[in-house]
Amino acid sequence: MLTGIACTLLSAAGLGISLLVAKRRRYAAAMRLAAVSLVPVGLAMTGILRLIINMTFNPVAWAGVGVLGFAVLLFLSARLADRGGRGQPAAEPAATAGPAVTAKGASTPALPATGRKGAQAAGGGGAADDFSDIEAILKKHGI
Incomplete structure (x- = not known):
């Protein structure tokens, strides 16, 4: 409940600033600012914000992020090792x-x-x- 109110206030402040920017006839910047300002409300309304907050304070979730990062490193290092074996030509004895x-x-x-x-x-x-x-x-x- 409190996070929803905070996100709404943050979005309202961002939309107010984007109106001030639009008055200066900088419409593209105002549109970008309005788009960014609507993100907190959208996150709060979909429930993703609650998921992010729960994950932030959960050590098991951070361990899962570490395991996923380790899996990505293993995958990339396997690709580098595979590429390194094919890229080097065999030495010729005549050379x-x-x-x-x-x-x-x-x-x-x-x-x-x-x-x-x-x-x-x-x-x-x-x-x-x-x-x-x-x-x-x-x-x-x-x-």
């Missing part, structure tokens, strides 16, 4: 060996990049074999 020789207009490397140790371990003569392969590719493409 760690060094730069690769790419033919003109090719999307993939023509020759895999190997260092001197890789060429010698494969049984080649070292850097001379690497350059002969590169020369052959360049001649093939007319360079």
Whole structure:
């Protein structure tokens, strides 16, 4: 009962102020102020205000709000964890060996990049074999 009277007085004061604002020919501001002024009466008439007041002083209701907040945090963190796994590409082993020789207009490397140790371990003569392969590719493409 007391909350209904307080809400009615608050709304009446807000509507009075909105009339003063309307006299200054600021009609849009007056309409917004009148709309906000009617909210307390609407809340009191629908009974939502009583629900809000009862929830404010009820520790079990606040525990429920905490549980709901925790559920939202779990949901959002699961989405972030799911997005983090898909967004990172797998590391390619050729990328760690060094730069690769790419033919003109090719999307993939023509020759895999190997260092001197890789060429010698494969049984080649070292850097001379690497350059002969590169020369052959360049001649093939007319360079």
